[in-house]
Amino acid sequence: MTDKPDMIGQAGLQFFGCMSASISHELKNALAIIKENAGLLSDYIHMMGKGMSVEPERFDKIAGRIEAQTHRADAIIKNLNQFAHSVDIPVKSVDLNEILDLLVALHRRPAAMRQVELEPRPAVSPVTVTTNPFVMLNLLGLVLAFSLQTVPGGEAMTISAGLVQSEAQVGFGNLQNLADVPADQFPGEQINALLTALNATAIIEPEACRIVVRLPMQP
Numbered sequence: 637m638t639d640k641p642d643m644i645g646q647a648g649l650q651f652f653g654c655m656s657a658s659i660s661h662e663l664k665n666a667l668a669i670i671k672e673n674a675g676l677l678s679d680y681i682h683m684m685g686k687g688m689s690v691e692p693e694r695f696d697k698i699a700g701r702i703e704a705q706t707h708r709a710d711a712i713i714k715n716l717n718q719f720a721h722s723v724d725i726p727v728k729s730v731d732l733n734e735i736l737d738l739l740v741a742l743h744r745r746p747a748a749m750r751q752v753e754l755e756p757r758p759a760v761s762p763v764t765v766t767t768n769p770f771v772m773l774n775l776l777g778l779v780l781a782f783s784l785q786t787v788p789g790g791e792a793m794t795i796s797a798g799l800v801q802s803e804a805q806v807g808f809g810n811l812q813n814l815a816d817v818p819a820d821q822f823p824g825e826q827i828n829a830l831l832t833a834l835n836a837t838a839i840i841e842p843e844a845c846r847i848v849v850r851l852p853m854q855p
Contacts, residue, residue, distance in 0.1 A: 673698045742773075757797070
């Protein structure tokens with residue numbers, strides 16, 4: 637036993653719980669819309685059973701809504717599956733653009749709650765990083781959550797991936813209020829622990845309104 641807190645384990649559990657709650661909420665919303673339209677369909681069928689006329693276009697609209705929400709739920713489950721499998725192998729090679737896509741998908745709801753749009757900017761050419769995928773997602777998720785606080789409502793935050801001088805980078809841009817954040821608030825204990833675990837660095841650039849996370853290509 638030790639009195640020293642396991643910052644990586646604590647951050648990981650909080651991250652997994654937060655993402656699971658957000659994903660389940662999204663699924664619940666999709667199912668609620670499907671249920672609502674199924675009930676409306678049942679009402680129309682009941683009306684027809686009583687001899688009332690129902691325009692065929694109404695059934696087309698209901699079918700379209702149910703199909704759209706089914707596709708939405710399928711995409712959410714695929715993201716959940718990919719996220720869950722990020723803990724399978726401690727160290728593996730991953731495509732940075734795929735990590736970027738999953739990161740954005742997992743955080744669209746938290747961003748929308750702050751009325752902020754996430755604008756991904758993937759790397760032009762593939763960037764492969766050998767790392768711990770879950771820890772990387774956790775780190776980038778914490779930086780994204782911090783960055784959201786510096787973007788005014790109604791604006792978009794850019795999230796870019798790329799390769800700069802043989803170093804993988806993920807940049808969080810258009811952080812218009814970044815200069816107002818006290819210097820001691822970033823990166824914080826949890827982010828620092830994850831940066832150390834990945835041998836990564838985070839650079840805060842108030843003048844450029846962005847934060848850049850630099851990730852080594854190899855562990």
